Amino acid sequence: MSLIEMSVAAAAAAIDAGEINAEELVSAYINQINTLDDSIQAWEHFDAEYALTQAREADALRKRGQQTGPLHGIPIGIKDIFDTHDMPTEDGTVIHKGRTPAEDSAAVELLRKSGGIIMGKTVTTEMAVLHPSRTKNPHNPEYSPGGSSSGSAAAVAANMVPLAIGTQTNGSVIRPASYCGVVGYKPTHGFISRHRVLLQSLHFDHVGVFARDITDAALLAEQLIAYDKRDPSMQVRMPPKLLSTIEEGPLVPPKLVFVKTPAWNTHADNDVKEGFTEVVDFLGDSVEELDLTHLLEEVPHWHKTIMEVDIAKNFNREYKQHKDKLSDNLRELIERGRQTLAIEYNHAVDHIAALNTAMDEIMVEYDAMLTPATTGEAPKGFDTTGDPIFCTPWSFCGMPAITLPLMQGSNNMPLGVQLTSAKGDDARLLRTADWLTKKVNS
Amino acid sequence: MSLIEMSVAAAAAAIDAGEINAEELVSAYINQINTLDDSIQAWEHFDAEYALTQAREADALRKRGQQTGPLHGIPIGIKDIFDTHDMPTEDGTVIHKGRTPAEDSAAVELLRKSGGIIMGKTVTTEMAVLHPSRTKNPHNPEYSPGGSSSGSAAAVAANMVPLAIGTQTNGSVIRPASYCGVVGYKPTHGFISRHRVLLQSLHFDHVGVFARDITDAALLAEQLIAYDKRDPSMQVRMPPKLLSTIEEGPLVPPKLVFVKTPAWNTHADNDVKEGFTEVVDFLGDSVEELDLTHLLEEVPHWHKTIMEVDIAKNFNREYKQHKDKLSDNLRELIERGRQTLAIEYNHAVDHIAALNTAMDEIMVEYDAMLTPATTGEAPKGFDTTGDPIFCTPWSFCGMPAITLPLMQGSNNMPLGVQLTSAKGDDARLLRTADWLTKKVNS
Numbered sequence: 001m002s003l004i005e006m007s008v009a010a011a012a013a014a015i016d017a018g019e020i021n022a023e024e025l026v027s028a029y030i031n032q033i034n035t036l037d038d039s040i041q042a043w044e045h046f047d048a049e050y051a052l053t054q055a056r057e058a059d060a061l062r063k064r065g066q067q068t069g070p071l072h073g074i075p076i077g078i079k080d081i082f083d084t085h086d087m088p089t090e091d092g093t094v095i096h097k098g099r100t101p102a103e104d105s106a107a108v109e110l111l112r113k114s115g116g117i118i119m120g121k122t123v124t125t126e127m128a129v130l131h132p133s134r135t136k137n138p139h140n141p142e143y144s145p146g147g148s149s150s151g152s153a154a155a156v157a158a159n160m161v162p163l164a165i166g167t168q169t170n171g172s173v174i175r176p177a178s179y180c181g182v183v184g185y186k187p188t189h190g191f192i193s194r195h196r197v198l199l200q201s202l203h204f205d206h207v208g209v210f211a212r213d214i215t216d217a218a219l220l221a222e223q224l225i226a227y228d229k230r231d232p233s234m235q236v237r238m239p240p241k242l243l244s245t246i247e248e249g250p251l252v253p254p255k256l257v258f259v260k261t262p263a264w265n266t267h268a269d270n271d272v273k274e275g276f277t278e279v280v281d282f283l284g285d286s287v288e289e290l291d292l293t294h295l296l297e298e299v300p301h302w303h304k305t306i307m308e309v310d311i312a313k314n315f316n317r318e319y320k321q322h323k324d325k326l327s328d329n330l331r332e333l334i335e336r337g338r339q340t341l342a343i344e345y346n347h348a349v350d351h352i353a354a355l356n357t358a359m360d361e362i363m364v365e366y367d368a369m370l371t372p373a374t375t376g377e378a379p380k381g382f383d384t385t386g387d388p389i390f391c392t393p394w395s396f397c398g399m400p401a402i403t404l405p406l407m408q409g410s411n412n413m414p415l416g417v418q419l420t421s422a423k424g425d426d427a428r429l430l431r432t433a434d435w436l437t438k439k440v441n442s
Numbered sequence: 443m444s445l446i447e448m449s450v451a452a453a454a455a456a457i458d459a460g461e462i463n464a465e466e467l468v469s470a471y472i473n474q475i476n477t478l479d480d481s482i483q484a485w486e487h488f489d490a491e492y493a494l495t496q497a498r499e500a501d502a503l504r505k506r507g508q509q510t511g512p513l514h515g516i517p518i519g520i521k522d523i524f525d526t527h528d529m530p531t532e533d534g535t536v537i538h539k540g541r542t543p544a545e546d547s548a549a550v551e552l553l554r555k556s557g558g559i560i561m562g563k564t565v566t567t568e569m570a571v572l573h574p575s576r577t578k579n580p581h582n583p584e585y586s587p588g589g590s591s592s593g594s595a596a597a598v599a600a601n602m603v604p605l606a607i608g609t610q611t612n613g614s615v616i617r618p619a620s621y622c623g624v625v626g627y628k629p630t631h632g633f634i635s636r637h638r639v640l641l642q643s644l645h646f647d648h649v650g651v652f653a654r655d656i657t658d659a660a661l662l663a664e665q666l667i668a669y670d671k672r673d674p675s676m677q678v679r680m681p682p683k684l685l686s687t688i689e690e691g692p693l694v695p696p697k698l699v700f701v702k703t704p705a706w707n708t709h710a711d712n713d714v715k716e717g718f719t720e721v722v723d724f725l726g727d728s729v730e731e732l733d734l735t736h737l738l739e740e741v742p743h744w745h746k747t748i749m750e751v752d753i754a755k756n757f758n759r760e761y762k763q764h765k766d767k768l769s770d771n772l773r774e775l776i777e778r779g780r781q782t783l784a785i786e787y788n789h790a791v792d793h794i795a796a797l798n799t800a801m802d803e804i805m806v807e808y809d810a811m812l813t814p815a816t817t818g819e820a821p822k823g824f825d826t827t828g829d830p831i832f833c834t835p836w837s838f839c840g841m842p843a844i845t846l847p848l849m850q851g852s853n854n855m856p857l858g859v860q861l862t863s864a865k866g867d868d869a870r871l872l873r874t875a876d877w878l879t880k881k882v883n884s
Contacts (some may be wrong), residue, residue, distance in 0.1 A: 232795075309784040316785075342751040342787035343758075343780050353674075 003028035004159045008074055008216040011162070015062065015073040022062075022073025026055035026117055029075050033160045039141055041134045042155040044080040045087045046120035051075065054117045071223060072115030077155040077164030077210075080121035081128050081198035084108050091198045092124040092133060092148075095322045106193035106228050107165060107207055114223040119161050122151025125385060127315065128167060128198055131327040132382050139181060139413055143378040146176030147385030149210070153180040156210040163220045164210040169200045169307060170395050171374075171388025173208030174403045178416025179378035179386060181405040185209050185217040185430070188423045189398025190235060192221075193228035201310035202233055203352065204303070204395050214402070214434050218242035221426075237424075245427035246434045254367035254432045256287040256419075261371060262297045263389040269376035271409035276372060279407070279417060282440070287370060295358055299393045302348035309345050312337025356397050356423060363422035368432040373416030377409035390418065400426045402433050406440050445470040446601045450516055450658040453604070457504065457515040464504075464515025468497035468559055471517050475602045481583055483576045484597040486522040487529045488562035493517065496559045513665060514557030519597045519606030519652075521590075522563035523570050523640035526550050533640045534566040534575060534590075537764045548635035548670050549607060549649055556665040561603050564593025567827060569757065570609060570640055573769035574824050581623060581855055585820040588618030589827030591652070595622040598652040605662045606652040611642045611749060612837050613816075613830025615650030616845045620858025621820035621828060623847040627651050627659045627872070630865045631840025632677060634663075635670035643752035644675055645794065646745070646837050656844070656876050660684035663868075679866075687869035688876045696809035696874045698729040698861075703813060704739045705831040711818035713851035718814060721849070721859060724882070729812060737800055741835045744790035751787050754779025798839050798865060805864035810874040815858035819851035832860065842868045844875050848882050 003025050006014065014020045030048045037043055058073045083089045083101035090096045108118060123135045125148040135150040137143040138158035145154040149166025153176030156164050166173050168186045177184020186208035194205050207224065211217035225239045258280050264273070280287055312319070312334045318326065319334045326334070363369065372390045379386050394401045400423070403416035419436065421429040445467050448456065456462045472490045479485055500515045525531045525543035532538045550560060565577045567590040577592040579585040580600035587596040591608025595618030598606050608615050610628045619626025628650035636647050649666065653659035667681045700722050706715070722729055754761070754776045760768065761776045768776070805811065814832045821828050836843045842865070845858035861878065863871040 309788065312785050313788050338783065338785050340784045341780065342782045342784040343754050345784035345787065346751065346755050 004032055004162070007213065008071070008162050008211070008219055012070060012072055012074055016067065022055040022058040022117065023052060025073055026051055026075050029119065029161055032158065036138070036158050036160065040136050040138055040154050040158055042077070042122055042151040042158065042160060044090065044121045044123045044151065051117055051119050058115060058117065067115065069114035069223065070219060071111065073117060074115070074163065075117045075119040075161045076111055077119050077122045077152050077161040078108060079149050079152050079164070079166040080124050081167060082108050082165065083196035084118060084121065087118070087121055089121065092126045092128065093318070093325070095318050095325050101196065103196060105196035106230065107197065107224055110224055110226060122149070122155050122164060124148050125150060126327050126330055127318070128169070128172065128200060129311065129330050129333065130385060131329045132385050137180060137378050137413070143380050143413055144179065144382055144385055146179035146378060148172040149176050149208070150385065152210050153177050153182060153184065156180070156182045156212060162212060162216060165220070165224070166208050166210060167197060168206045168208050168391065168395055169204045170303065171391030173206070173210070174373050174391045174401055174416065174418060175386055175388050177210055178373035178403045178418070179414065181414030183211050183214055183217045183402065183404060184416070185221060185402040186400060187221055187225060187426050188400045190231070190233040191426065192224045193226070193231040193234060195228055195230040199314045201307050201314070203306055203310065203349070206395065206398070214404070214430060214437060215243065215246060217402070218246055218430050240427040242427050242430050245431045248431070250367070250431055250435055253286055254435055255365070256283060256368055256370045256432070257362070257366040258287050258289045258370045259292050260289070261390060261393060262293050263375070264372070267375045267387060267389050268372055271376050271415055272372045272374070275407040275415055279370070290362070292362070295355060296393050298351070299355070299396050300389060302351050303392050303396045305340060305344055305348040308333055308337035309340045310337070352396060359397055359399065360422045363425070368419040368421050368429050371418050371420065373403040373418035377411055377413035377415055394420045397423065399423050400429050402429060404433055404437055406437065446474055446604070449655065450513070450604050450653070450661055454512060454514055454516055458509065464497040464500040464559065465494060467515055468493050468517050471561065471603055474600065478580070478600050478602065482578050482580055482596055482600055484519070484564055484593040484600065484602060486532065486563045486565045486593065493559060493561050500557060500559065509557065511556035511665065512661060513553065515559060516557070516605060517559045517561040517603045518553055519561050519564045519594050519603040520550060521594050521606070521608040522566050523609060524550050524607065525638035526560060526563065529560070529563055531563065534568045534570065535760070535767070537760050537767050543638065545638060547638035548672065549639070549666055552666055552668060558665070564591070564597050564606060566590050567592060568769050568772055569760070570611070570614065570642060571753065571772050571775065572827060573771045574827050579622060579820050579855070585822055585855055586621065586824055586827055588621035588820060590614040591618050591650070592827065594652050595619050595624060595626065598622070598624045598654060604654060604658060607662070607666070608650055608652060609639060610648045610650050610833065610837055611646045612745065613833030615648070615652070616815050616833045616843055616858065616860060617828055617830050619652055620815035620845045621856065623856030625653050625656055625659045625844065625846060626858070627663060627844040628842060629663055629667060629868050630842045632673070632675040633868065634666045635668070635673040635676060637670055637672040641756045643749050643756070645748055645752065645791070648837065648840070656846070656872060656879060657685065657688060659844070660688055660872050682869040684869050684872050687873045690873070692809070692873055692877055695728055696877055697807070698725060698810055698812045698874070699804070699808040700729050700731045700812045701734050702731070703832060703835060704735050705817070706814070709817045709829060709831050710814055713818050713857055714814045714816070717849040717857055721812070732804070734804070737797060738835050740793070741797070741838050742831060744793050745834050745838045747782060747786055747790040750775055750779035751782045752779070794838060801839055801841065802864045805867070810861040810863050810871050813860050813862065815845040815860035819853055819855035819857055836862045839865065841865050842871050844871060846875055846879055848879065
């Protein structure tokens with residue numbers, strides 16, 4: 001097995017045991033980036049020499065017996081909207097060109113503490129909204145990688161890093177992970193600090209992770225889930241035991257609920273419809289279908305109302321001072337947000353808590369909800385990063401979500417299977433995701 | 443001393459000792475209501491026989507050794523926007539005429555548990571907003587009692603009850619208490635549950651108390667401060683030790699900060715200016731003045747922006763179905779709220795946390811802030827309930843506030859002295875208020 005094919009846990013154990021060193025591991029991934037990134041364009045800031053310097057420091061620490069954490073020597077890609085004190089953070093916009101923050105974002109700080117090598121900054125769409133980036137899908141460069149965490153998903157899919165972090169306000173973790181054929185996991189809203197991450201919406205912004213399998217995703221997420229009072233959406237609570245719960249496995253076979261959502265009829269293509277019909281058939285008694293149309297049909301409208309207003313406020317300076325440097329898409333979105341009435345906004349905000357109450361009650365009966373991740377395979381061409389509509393309800397609620405690369409579409413591009421659960425039930429969600437993956441692959 | 447002149451603690455102790463019974467105490471207050479309420483009009487719902495029934499039950503319990511709490515047998519007035527399962531709750535509007543809720547509000551539930559006699563429901567302005575009620579000021583019936591908790595303040599001032607509860611969204615506890623010459627105390631935002639109280643604004647609605655002295659107010663507030671997950675603004679925390687902190691007194695002489703606020707120049711009349719100049723002179727080295735104009739000048743605008751939007755949303759049904767039954771004042775307020783942009787609303791909301799951070803830093807240096815309660819004495823006539831502008835910043839922040847009946851104006855009407863402190867610092871605020879009262883009266 002080549003170094004870049006090792007799981008994160010195996011690679012970290014091999015470094016710990018002195019079987020390999022961080023410099024070798026990082027060099028192998030650098031080689032992959034040098035080979036592939038001209039065509040894929042996943043990296044916004046990448047300095048091979050600086051990555052090697054970090055790796056050598058990690059090796060020196062280990063030799064002195066000062067290992068720092070479970071990610072010691074593991075390279076990680078960082079979406080270019082997380083502040084880094086030692087690399088630019090340009091947020092995918094010319095307006096922030098050359099921006100070099102003085103401090104790390106909370107997430108990057110935690111990754112450094114865990115021993116991770118900050119490999120570089122991955123390409124994002126314009127200010128993590130919808131205007132497509134230059135990144136290509138590693139499975140076929142004629143296809144979109146999705147967005148807004150385009151570079152993070154593509155970098156993991158192309159084996160340029162084993163791990164990467166991104167963000168999701170609507171579908172920006174789950175969608176690119178689905179299109180690129182990797183695991184994307186967005187923990188419960190408020191589990192990972194967004195301190196010094198480009199702010200779109202306090203209501204909906206989530207930090208999420210990309211990995212090649214569930215265990216690696218869980219290992220990365222465990223390093224990031226920590227209370228931070230600088231993020232107003234966080235509460236002090238026990239962190240979920242993701243890895244140990246996955247390892248224990250379910251005591252009894254999980255019960256899933258299949259929810260098509262109202263987008264099934266309006267947005268899902270045949271690949272999705274056929275793929276999910278097959279999965280549901282295969283699962284038999286383990287799954288039952290529930291129609292939640294009455295709860296979910298207005299969600300895209302409420303989400304849009306809130307997101308546009310929040311983005312209009314949080315990108316106010318960029319709009320006021322640099323309107324001409326914004327894409328038409330983003331400028332129009334901000335202008336809609338600026339015109340929205342407060343009474344409509346607050347009406348929509350009230351639905352967040354109300355819908356969570358309803359979802360909590362429904363999810364008491366089930367271990368996880370099965371639902372499409374995307375409307376189909378990645379779009380061909382680069383006019384759009386694809387439709388996030390199958391992610392919208394769970395981003396709206398702040399429910400945890402994971403996409404698993406279990407299917408393929410008619411163009412042989414990956415197609416994710418999304419699982420979600422009630423807020424806070426992340427450990428059981430990942431245990432169920434692991435069970436499902438093993439069942440499908442067995 | 444007549445029964446109605448006894449302090450609440452003394453009356454409760456006398457009942458506990460069997461020296462008086464609840465029926466006698468309640469009868470004495472009923473007599474006062476029967477004598478005075480034709481002219482004062484403090485009560486919306488008052489049934490003497492039902493009050494006596496509760497008193498006799500309290501006495502029967504005592505005889506069986508089953509006393510219920512520190513307010514056993516004490517009559518309490520309830521602003522007619524707190525739901526009561528055994529009396530109508532009509533919110534000061536014909537639209538809610540005959541409304542009889544099935545359950546008690548959380549506050550009324552707590553008062554019953556403490557042994558209090560629910561004496562009746564006190565008059566409120568229309569939906570607890572600004573349109574004047576029929577209540578008169580007990581000090582002179584040609585003057586306004588203030589609003590919106592008009593009846594609660596007037597009932598305590600006229601010795602019709604020793605205690606009453608009300609609410610404040612802008613100045614509706616402090617202002618009527620100042621005008622009526624009683625103690626009004628509004629604990630920190632989120633200290634008292636607003637479950638089943640007419641909702642105007644989650645941001646600004648506070649439950650507050652009226653009493654004839656600080657100790658009675660503290661005793662009442664201690665019965666009401668209890669975590670209730672049904673109020674989304676509450677957090678689990680240790681309740682403040684109000685009574686014992688007052689009793690201990692300050693270890694060293696308190697340090698006050700005198701803040702005129704921007705309303706001093708624009709709104710305060712000569713009574714206020716002369717009275718406060720005198721108080722500040724009298725306090726000498728115990729007080730220093732601070733100009734917070736830069737922090738406070740926009741607060742009335744932000745408060746108005748948020749309050750109008752929140753009222754527009756929360757009174758939406760009344761507006762949509764009964765527009766013609768709303769006062770012009772309230773209808774116009776709602777219509778402004780309906781037209782406010784979300785971006786302006788959210789901009790204003792952001793200032794709540796920002797201003798609290800600034801006030802927390804300032805208040806580290808002081809035991810309490812000294813500031814006018816009202817722009818002057820109660821207005822003559824009934825066109826207005828007076829201006830709440832000296833309460834607006836502390837309602838905006840959710841800081842605790844108390845008004846003390848320490849001054850008189852040129853018409854021999856009462857004039858309150860307001861003290862406020864940082865959020866959560868209620869015990870020290872009341873200790874300082876007690877110290878100030880004793881110093882002024884010594």
